[in-house]
Amino acid sequence: MTWRFEFYETLGSTSDLLKEKAEAGAQEKLAIQAFAQTSGRGTRGRSWVDPGGNLAISLLFRPEKSTDFLAAIPFLTALSLYETARQFSSGEADFMLKWPNDLLLSERKMAGVLIEAGGSADHKWVVVGIGANLRQAPQIEGRKLSALSEVAVVPDPAVFGRSLTLQMDHWISIWEAQGFAPIREAWLERAHPVGRHLAVQRGETYISGSFSGLDEQGRLFLALPNGETIPVVTGDILLD
Ligand code: BTN
Known part of the structure; x- marks a missing residue:
């Protein structure tokens, strides 16, 4: 099945509309894209500011x-985002994936992913919402953000969206045929290197350590200064 696209000038949230359609029985491979969102949602209940002209x-x-x-x-989407951004930019652009599915440009966040799942036992849905700063990064105090325009002639968001879905098909077909191992390898090649200093948010505090790898379920391993290594299933990561 090929992707079907619905485009809107302005929406509250593309994920909210797609979840409604999923609940109403929409078939998979439906993509909803908006030129601007008025109440875009990010991970952990945060908002995603979308000034228009971005993805x-x-x-x-x-x-x-x-x-x-x-x-x-998360990893299939991160790889797809990375490769799509690379496709539209110059070879020198400094892209890096940050666990599990942020795309950084010059160490500042350019894109993020919100994954939501629901539905009944025999009619489950997964909605993958992707936001990328193409034309401009919103000005948010205390946030280090970037935009593709720093390293590329910005494509039409519809063109970027279509390329992204082709990349998704590509990485999903590898995963279906060969499992998670090649996905993990590809992700590790594009992510913060092993040994990179990280801090993982735990409630109000952060646990510091260094990145020591990823397991077959996509858990991040953090090597602590006391020699212990702990798995991280969820949480925000800060790069030092
Ligand atoms: C993050 O916090 O990093 C995830 C941001 C996800 C934003 C995208 S934009 C398209 C889709 N619709 C939403 O309301 N959120 C996601």
């Missing part, structure tokens, strides 16, 4: 084995 797209999947898919999809 705001949500993709509908109906996976058969939803637990395996949910573990893999």
Whole structure:
């Protein structure tokens, strides 16, 4: 099945509309894209500011084995974002993935992913919402953000969105044929290097350590100064 696209000038949130359509029985591979959003949502209940002309797209999947898919999809999406951004920019652009699915440009966040799942046992849905600063990074105090325009002639968001869905198809087909191992390798080649100093948010505090790898479920391993290594399943990561 090929992707079907719906474009809107302005929406509250592309993910909110796609979730409604998923609940109403929409078939998978529906993509909803908006030129601007008025109430874009980010991870952990944060808002996603979208001034217009950037990428705001949500993709509908109906996976058969939803637990395996949910573990893999952050990394499949991150790889797709990385490769799509690379395709439109000059070779010198300094892109890097940050666990699990942020795309950084020059160490500042250029794109993020919000993954939501629901539905009944025999009719599950997964909505992958992707926001990328193409034309401009919003000015938010205390946030280090970047935009693709720093390293590229900015493509039409619809063109970027279409390329992104082709990349998704590519990485999903590798995952379906060969499992998570090649996805993990590809992600590690594009992410912060092993040994990079990280801090993981735990409530109000941060645990500092260094990145020591990723397991087959996509958990991050953090090596602590006391020699212990701990798995991280969820949480914000800060790069020092
Ligand atoms: C993050 O916090 O890093 C995730 C941001 C996800 C934003 C995108 S924009 C398209 C989709 N619609 C939303 O309301 N959120 C996601």
